[in-house]
Amino acid sequence: MKNDVLYMEAVSVSFDGFKALNNVNLFIKQRELRFLIGPNGAGKTTLLDVICGKTKPDMGRVFYNEEFDLLRMKPSKICKAGISRKFQAPSVFGSLTVEENLRLSIPKNRELFSSFFDNQKGSIETVDEVLETVGLTEKRNWLASQLAHGEKQWLEIGLTIIQKPKLLLVDEPVAGMTGGERDKTGILLTKIAKDCSVIVVEHDMKFVERFSSTVTVLHEGRVISDGSYEKVKKDPYVIDVYLGRDGGKHESAAS
Ligand SMILES: Nc1ncnc2c1ncn2[C@@H]1O[C@H](COP(=O)(O)OP(=O)(O)OP(=O)(O)O)[C@@H](O)[C@H]1O
Numbered sequence: 001m002k003n004d005v006l007y008m009e010a011v012s013v014s015f016d017g018f019k020a021l022n023n024v025n026l027f028i029k030q031r032e033l034r035f036l037i038g039p040n041g042a043g044k045t046t047l048l049d050v051i052c053g054k055t056k057p058d059m060g061r062v063f064y065n066e067e068f069d070l071l072r073m074k075p076s077k078i079c080k081a082g083i084s085r086k087f088q089a090p091s092v093f094g095s096l097t098v099e100e101n102l103r104l105s106i107p108k109n110r111e112l113f114s115s116f117f118d119n120q121k122g123s124i125e126t127v128d129e130v131l132e133t134v135g136l137t138e139k140r141n142w143l144a145s146q147l148a149h150g151e152k153q154w155l156e157i158g159l160t161i162i163q164k165p166k167l168l169l170v171d172e173p174v175a176g177m178t179g180g181e182r183d184k185t186g187i188l189l190t191k192i193a194k195d196c197s198v199i200v201v202e203h204d205m206k207f208v209e210r211f212s213s214t215v216t217v218l219h220e221g222r223v224i225s226d227g228s229y230e231k232v233k234k235d236p237y238v239i240d241v242y243l244g245r246d247g248g249k250h251e252s253a254a255s
């Protein structure tokens with residue numbers, strides 16, 4: 001458990017007797033960028049649901065930063081403790097500007113509006129920093145609804161990193177993106193992982209190949225392989241259940 005940001009041991013989740021996760025172990029180190037891959041229904045999203053407290057497992061242990069027992073914490077507490085999640089469904093407010101969206105996500109603003117004024121200087125610095133990181137400085141005054149699909153996704157990532165998480169969970173970040181947007185997203189996630197551990201669920205194997213260091217493969221609720229993408233893509237079991245003989249049937253058309 002030492003130095004693990006996330007320690008997940010023997011976790012099982014059942015839905016009406018169906019095992020969505022079956023005895024899963026997952027250990028994530030500080031500032032690690034881990035990719036989670038596997039066929040539809042493998043349990044990838046369920047695994048993220050367990051980490052952020054949305055789904056409680058039937059069995060197992062899940063610790064964050066060695067000290068927090070995530071199975072005893074509510075989602076809001078887990079979030080406050082430093083675990084942020086970017087969902088696939090959009091959560092930006094289209095009628096607010098990019099900057100306003102970011103300001104709303106600064107944790108202090110949510111608790112007490114007056115504290116916003118006390119901390120305004122700090123907030124401006126944080127907002128500037130995040131705008132720079134996600135590449136939206138030039139568009140800070142644009143309405144979020146005016147952004148291109150990829151830019152909206154980066155703003156969403158900005159909404160999570162402005163909370164200064166220690167662990168960021170991202171489900172299928174490059175779905176629907178152009179090739180150029182995917183590359184930018186990969187570079188962005190790599191940059192974020194210099195400060196924070198990141199778990200990325202993704203089906204785009206070109207993206208995984210280019211940006212992953214470690215990959216965990218799930219199938220029918222079990223971890224069936226892990227290691228570098230180079231290693232797992234040669235694993236006969238992974239080829240059989242997911243990647244196929246051509247090693248790339250999950251690349252999307254836009255890549
Ligand atoms: N709330 C739920 N109630 C019942 N079954 C569920 C629930 N959530 C997930 N499942 C089932 O658990 C299995 C794992 O689902 P999950 O969404 O975790 O898969 P996934 O790996 O994220 O798949 P995909 O790549 O399609 O997103 C699926 O068979 C799914 O139907």
Ligand SMILES: [Mg+2]
Nearest residue numbers: 044045046171
């Ligand atoms: Mg999923």
